[in-house]
Amino acid sequence: MHTDRIIVPLDVPTEALAIALVDRLPQVSFWKVGLELFVSCGGGILSTLKQRQKRIFLDLKFHDIPNTVAGACRAAAGYGVDLVTIHATAGKDALSLAQQAAQEGAKTAGVAPPKLIAITVLTSLSARQLAFELKIPLELPEYALEMASLAREAGLDGAVCSPQEVEQLRRICGDDFLLVCPGVRPSWAAKGDQTRSLTPAQAIKAGADYLVIGRPITAAANPEEAWERICQELAG
Ligand SMILES: O=c1ccn([C@@H]2O[C@H](COP(=O)(O)O)[C@@H](O)[C@H]2O)c(=O)[nH]1
Numbered sequence: 693m694h695t696d697r698i699i700v701p702l703d704v705p706t707e708a709l710a711i712a713l714v715d716r717l718p719q720v721s722f723w724k725v726g727l728e729l730f731v732s733c734g735g736g737i738l739s740t741l742k743q744r745q746k747r748i749f750l751d752l753k754f755h756d757i758p759n760t761v762a763g764a765c766r767a768a769a770g771y772g773v774d775l776v777t778i779h780a781t782a783g784k785d786a787l788s789l790a791q792q793a794a795q796e797g798a799k800t801a802g803v804a805p806p807k808l809i810a811i812t813v814l815t816s817l818s819a820r821q822l823a824f825e826l827k828i829p830l831e832l833p834e835y836a837l838e839m840a841s842l843a844r845e846a847g848l849d850g851a852v853c854s855p856q857e858v859e860q861l862r863r864i865c866g867d868d869f870l871l872v873c874p875g876v877r878p879s880w881a882a883k884g885d886q887t888r889s890l891t892p893a894q895a896i897k898a899g900a901d902y903l904v905i906g907r908p909i910t911a912a913a914n915p916e917e918a919w920e921r922i923c924q925e926l927a928g
Pocket residue numbers: 701703724726751811813814815816852853874875876884886904905906907908
């Protein structure tokens with residue numbers, strides 16, 4: 693079922709708002725907890741989601757020196773979450789140490805280890821920004837591929853990429869490398885700050901394992917209707 697492959701972010705400022713959203717959309721089985729909610733209310737929301745048998749993507753996008761990201765991944769794994777993110781630009785040593793630490797953290801806590809996935813190029817960034825602000829001398833798709841390959845070589849489970857790069861990454865990284873795509877937009881939804889988007893059906897067809905779709909659902913006047921519409925479009 694394609695709908696099991698949609699992850700909805702809980703990008704809200706309080707635990708009460710997050711729980712209200714989870715209870716309003718019982719059809720959603722996979723939720724993402726990101727920086728806004730985690731910084732606002734801590735890890736309690738993760739226990740609440742687990743009590744409701746939800747899968748959890750803990751998207752804190754770690755980016756630091758190897759020892760620090762490893763510690764963060766060890767702690768994150770202890771929550772028993774399903775997916776954890778780290779920036780590929782932390783470098784290969786940080787990525788492999790983080791992967792090792794996530795396995796250890798899960799073992800110590802007696803939970804299944806999370807899949808550790810690397811951010812390649814944030815989906816809000818344009819090719820122009822990559823070149824002129826970040827001074828990256830490669831074309832954006834090539835740079836995204838380099839970042840995904842680095843993550844793969846470091847032993848990570850997958851990568852986060854825009855749907856516009858997913859076809860290329862799937863072809864080169866293979867079928868057992870998890871590819872998670874935010875920046876997905878139905879044709880009827882506003883793009884907001886996402887610059888490299890495709891529709892949900894296009895992203896799945898291009899090879900995405902999971903789609904992260906937030907505001908088109910959570911900021912809709914009727915989130916249930918928006919969810920249904922996306923599911924129907926995917927089924928069609
Ligand atoms: O490159 C990235 C990495 C993570 N995200 C996160 O996904 C969601 C997208 O939300 P929308 O409301 O659908 O834009 C958000 O939580 C981001 O932090 C991303 O967009 N791009």
